[in-house]
Amino acid sequence: MIEVDEDQLIRCPVCEAVNINKGKNNICRRCDSPIYQHRHFSTEKSWAYLITAMIAYIPANLYPMLVTSQFGQTEGSTILEGVVYLWAHGSYPVAMIIFFASIIIPVMKFSILIYLLISVKYPIGKDKKISKHKLYYMTEAVGPWSMIDVFVVAILAALIHLTAVSIVAGTAATAFAISVFFTLLAAHAFDERLIKENR
Amino acid sequence: MKLENEDALDNLIICGHCFTLHEETPIKDGSKACCVGCGAVLYRYDSKLIEYGLALSITGLIFFILANVFPLIQIDILGTSQYITIPKTIFALFESGFFLVGLLCACLIFIFPLMIFLINITLFILLKLHRGKNLTKHLLILLSHISPWNMVDIFLISIMVALVKLIGLAQIHMGIAFWALIVFVGIDIYIVKQIHISELWMLRKRLLLDKDTS
Numbered sequence A: 001m002i003e004v005d006e007d008q009l010i011r012c013p014v015c016e017a018v019n020i021n022k023g024k025n026n027i028c029r030r031c032d033s034p035i036y037q038h039r040h041f042s043t044e045k046s047w048a049y050l051i052t053a054m055i056a057y058i059p060a061n062l063y064p065m066l067v068t069s070q071f072g073q074t075e076g077s078t079i080l081e082g083v084v085y086l087w088a089h090g091s092y093p094v095a096m097i098i099f100f101a102s103i104i105i106p107v108m109k110f111s112i113l114i115y116l117l118i119s120v121k122y123p124i125g126k127d128k129k130i131s132k133h134k135l136y137y138m139t140e141a142v143g144p145w146s147m148i149d150v151f152v153v154a155i156l157a158a159l160i161h162l163t164a165v166s167i168v169a170g171t172a173a174t175a176f177a178i179s180v181f182f183t184l185l186a187a188h189a190f191d192e193r194l195i196k197e198n199r
Numbered sequence B: 001m002k003l004e005n006e007d008a009l010d011n012l013i014i015c016g017h018c019f020t021l022h023e024e025t026p027i028k029d030g031s032k033a034c035c036v037g038c039g040a041v042l043y044r045y046d047s048k049l050i051e052y053g054l055a056l057s058i059t060g061l062i063f064f065i066l067a068n069v070f071p072l073i074q075i076d077i078l079g080t081s082q083y084i085t086i087p088k089t090i091f092a093l094f095e096s097g098f099f100l101v102g103l104l105c106a107c108l109i110f111i112f113p114l115m116i117f118l119i120n121i122t123l124f125i126l127l128k129l130h131r132g133k134n135l136t137k138h139l140l141i142l143l144s145h146i147s148p149w150n151m152v153d154i155f156l157i158s159i160m161v162a163l164v165k166l167i168g169l170a171q172i173h174m175g176i177a178f179w180a181l182i183v184f185v186g187i188d189i190y191i192v193k194q195i196h197i198s199e200l201w202m203l204r205k206r207l208l209l210d211k212d213t214s
Helices: A044-062 A079-088 A092-121 A132-159 A171-189 A193-197 B006-011 B049-069 B086-095 B099-129 B133-149 B152-166 B176-194 B197-213
Strands: A009-011 A018-020 A025-027 A034-036 A066-070 A073-077 A165-169 B012-014 B021-023 B032-034 B041-044 B073-077 B080-084 B171-174
Touching: A009 B012, A018 B006, A018 B012, A025 A034, A044 A079, A044 A092, A044 A171, A073 A079, A079 A092, A092 A132, A092 A171, A092 A193, A092 B152, A132 A165, A132 A171, A132 A193, A132 B080, A132 B086, A132 B099, A132 B152, A171 B099, A171 B133, B006 B012, B041 B197, B049 B086, B049 B099, B049 B176, B049 B197, B073 B152, B080 B086, B086 B099, B099 B133, B099 B152, B099 B176, B099 B197, B133 B197, B152 B176
Parallel strands: none
Antiparallel strands: A009 A018, A066 A073, A066 A165, B012 B021, B032 B041, B073 B080, B073 B171
């Protein structure tokens, strides 16, 4: 017979089995994955990924995403220019999709993660109506969709490479892919249990 | 809270969305149990899970192969006609020097989806044959690590976005792979929605571990 406090039960992030929190080095009893419970370094990993992603997001917006060469003329367009171009040519739904996927979602993800990371360390937003778990799951669910722009560029570049007209991916594609990759890592590295402990 | 031993923890479930503690209760065949706090699905019970899972995974794999072999879209532009397949899209990135993006795309839309379906098929076969205690464990761990990185559904939307961008510039024809990819994404979403990883762990425990003790 063992006596456990309900607060001492933790969930394995890999296989979702319920485990007893035994202090520092928890190993899941079902899948043997370590369940980290750092006391002092709980958010640092997530911060590191997030800052990398934010740094990569700057060149992603400044450099051209798509380089079009048409009859000898080479022209690059950044993400925002691409959206404006589509909007001006009447493709409103596509312009909206790209705008949401490449600008709104990354920025929203950065701000939500920053808010969550600060709120688990310092007592802010404690009486908020919006559940932080909901916020976290929202970022996890919409996060991968920012990859749309990278895939679109890849498809266009593969499809259109004629002598007269050709499309090549720009520097921003790499920067943007890195940015999305690291935001995803940051969201995965964020320990959701911290939200509960601090509520 | 008092527990017999550590194994009794298997009867407890912590909701993945709001971290409420629940005790598992037997439910009817084909029904699901939801969280009291937030309404998220905790687990399902389906006596034919292995058969359904295996059938769906094999179908998915067939459509995945079709989607990769046949042309995805074909365009007629300035008198010439061009087509792409999924591997060609990835290789084009490598050829133009975008190794990082190419590698990322290769993983997200080719390697990981393929691995997920192969792992699923192996898992269901092993569970059906009641063997492979260690192998199923490693496969399940691998599966939960790579499944968040499967982005075929996003790739499908990207194809449509790219096509809308090309409307007016070129004549567009959808290839066989495009329709195969739609079916594949449908199956993929259905499997992710219906077969939760913790149910596979429960199945593994019931089929492989309890056999040893009895």
